Amino acid sequence: MASPFYLLTLLALLFLSLSSETHYVTAKPGTPDLVRSSCIHASYPNLCLQTLSSFSNSSQTPNDIAKAAVTVSLYRARKVSDFLTRLADTNRNSKTRIQGALRDCVEQLSDSVDELSRTLSELKHLRSVTFRWQMSNAETWVSAALTNEDTCVDGFYNVEGKVKTDVKRKISNVAKVTSNALYLINRLDQTRGKFEVMD
Structure with a gap:
């Protein structure tokens, strides 16, 4: 039977091993854990993890995570903007309501793309002395992009069918x-x- 001292020593070594391993996993930059800890309280945490997991290896700081998130948003906004442009062209002879809603939507998504592009540029050039001002710009632009997206959907309030x-x-x-x-x-x-x- 093992002595109490031996067991205590073994438990202490095991505890130290687990503690150091846990510290390494949570502190190591560029691992999925940085993405996970960043996404856990996001509006859509599962979507956040899903869309940012591919950025794990290049994500070293919260700034990298924010840039990656804006990059994803910008990419999808561009795709939707292209989709809406094609849809508006296809439905140019449709009812006036649909035409108007699509035309407005194209303009709003174009604005969103511009605002997200400006945000990404701002995040890529953060400076200590202008940090607060730059962050205010980024928050304002992304909020405006989100508002444009909501307004686009609101424009289809009186429209029914597949287009909507x-x-x-x-x-x-x-x-x-x-x-x-x-x-x-x-x-x-x-x-x-x-x-x-x-x-």
């Missing part, structure tokens, strides 16, 4: 990732001292 269903599905998709991007930018703003910005 398709638009709502596409816009809902991009709005969710945009909402997650806004959350991650807000999170970045709150973790000001925990990442490096360019001087």
